[in-house]
Amino acid sequence: MPPGPPEGSEELAELVPELTPMFPNAAPFLARFLPHAAPSHQGLTQHFCDLHAFLKYLHEEGWFGYLHAVLGDQSAYVLVFEGRTVTAAAASATGEQALGELLSLYEQGAAISAYPLDAVLAHVLSGIGSRAWKFNLTEDFTGLHARPTGAIFYARGEIVATMPSTLPYEGAFPAPLRPQTLILPRSLAGWAHHQYTLTLRGRDALNAITSVHQSFRAQHGQPGLLFLQAINEKLSPAEYAMRSDVALHDLEPLVQDFLKSGCIREG
Structure with a gap:
């Protein structure tokens, strides 16, 4: 029998999964780096699903994943971490305003789908906001490193995944140690x-x-x-x-x- 490959000789690409972007052409940074996933809930509309009740259900389940609302050519994206909405993006808004945009689209008849994510990936993505920061890889860095050649997902200094989605410049989205819950804007709450x-x-x-x-x-x-x-x-x-x-x-x-x-x- 011919000898196998020497121990430790596997390529990085074989060890680290390359994620497929769900929305590869999206403009909002958060949407651009959301990985493909099979929906756990699809096509929810206000005619048969109370969105606040659904968010409460996700909270009680301690759910990890993201929500996507689409109405015509308008979209909003919300990341859910431990059942809490922690970051969001829409065409011209991020954070609380984008969360409000998702609710507004839903009230206008948008359909919402929910896509589950691994908890580690959800944590990595939780730091994506309206701007990228200078990348500084520390031994405990958790977050996304985006480059013109692709993105790298880091958890505690270790590469956990890559993705072909890019930014035109190099930058980082550090994840908070514990992502904070988004609160609805005053106009909605x-x-x-x-x-x-x-x-x-x-x-x-x-x-x-x-x-x-x-x-x-x-x-x-x-x-x-x-x-x-x-x-x-x-x-x-x-x-x-x-x-x-x-x-x-x-x-x-x-x-x-x-x-x-x-x-x-x-x-």
Whole structure:
């Protein structure tokens, strides 16, 4: 039997997978580097799927992947990490504004499809925004290195994948250590950006010796108390969601209930 190849002689291309871009001709940076994947959900429309309920489902599942909304020649792309929307891109927007664009397109009749991703790839992609930075490969670099000849996916300094998608210049999109959740822009979630003030009943709800506290705790539990305390500390729901890593759509019914029960008021 002829001897096999010497150990360690495999080519890099054989060891590292080359990903196929899903949207190779897309203009937004995020879309350009999204890898091809089979959809887990396809063609969702507002006629039979409440988008906020779907986002809540993804959050509860701790899902990794991306969403693509398309309406005519308009598209929006949102990356989901651990069930949280962490970065987004549309034709002329990134971040929160692009997330708002996806919701706006959906309300106008766009179809949305969801494509699952490996958690490591989702983390690498989470740093893609509106601009690339100077590339500096450190031993713990996680992110995307884009070049005119292709892109390299790094996780903790190691190459985990390549992709033929390019940028006209060399640059890097470092991934944050823990990607932050995007919050809807004020135009779509004004309630989340409002300041609320505790009423006397709300202050009683935080006072452990009152009967109001006991009933409040029985109804809302520790999460409700923590949120009410944050409101007392002058945090808006959007700021609290960012700091505590709570999904914004989980806070909206609490705000409505706090207002209805007289624990808080606007302003």
